Amino acid sequence: MNRLASRFALAGLLVMTTATLALAQSEDALVKYFRKKNNLPPTANVTVTGLKDSANFKGSKEGTLNIAGPQGNKATNFVASPDLKFVVFGEILDTSIDPAKAVMAKIKLDGQPFRGAKDAKVTIVEYSDFQCPFCKRGYDTIENQVLKQYEGKVKFYFKHFPLPFHPWATPGSIAAECAKIQKPEAYWKLYDAYFNHQAEVNPQNVKEKGQEYLKDSGIDMAKWNTCYDGKETAAAVSAEHDEGAALGVTGTPAFFINGRMLVGAQPFEQFKNVIDDELANAK
Secondary structure, X not given: OHHHHHHHHHHHHHHHHHHHHHHHHHHHHHHHHHHHHXXXXXXXXXXXXXXEEOOXXXXXXXXXXXXXXXXXXXXXXXXEOOOOOOXXXXXXXXXOOOXXXXXXXXXXXXXXXXXXXXXXXXXXXXXXXXXXXXXXXXXXXXXXXXXXHOOOOEEEEEEEOOOOOOOOXXXXXXXXXXXHHHOHHHHHHHHHHHHHOXXXXXXXXXXXXXHHHOOOOOOOHHHHHHHHHOOOOHHHHHHHHHHHHHOOOXXXXXXXXXXXXXXXXXXXXXXXXXXXXHXXXXX
């Protein structure tokens, strides 16, 4: 019996070893195909991770291809036949989940100041850059048209997405966040001033202008100066930038209206179309 059991165990081990080897070869073939299809350079390291039986597509496998290279790391999800011969690359989506709500769930708004009605059915989140001229146009549309014509129906949040080729955008965002720490009203005052006086601000005077615009704001300017000089809010600005990037923001301005993305300095009519549709379907 012991000899027979040993034979069965050995046979089982051989089957497992063969299956493991076959799967490894299939993974190598998948990586080779992906590299060639996407014309990846030799310096890019591609690995298969998280391979498992798919919970969504019975009889299939699913996993992730991780690509590490000089330009950074990327990940691509896939669903494949059990032998990995046939594959579909891309995000696996559940159509029973509202995609716009899924986007909004990724945006951190708790405790953040907003303009508009607290219980509004429509929430607009903008990722923007104080130095960007297109963002100034977006500012004018939001402040002079959207918030006025939809008073009581929308609320608006501003998020920082300073672009690297705008030298005073990040300092401006740091200044605004330093004001927010003390008083939300001071934050909005600086937000208004930086956009309304955009042409007057430069990398050399961004702090001085901030001090000027915050005059009579009611905040402790000594604390604001310390915060600004020490870049104490730089991490908060970076976090908002990273949040926007994770949502697909690549330029400014970018708006999310109840999670529906609107890119660029769009005319009021484009905002109206989305807002009216959201209000019509609001529960």
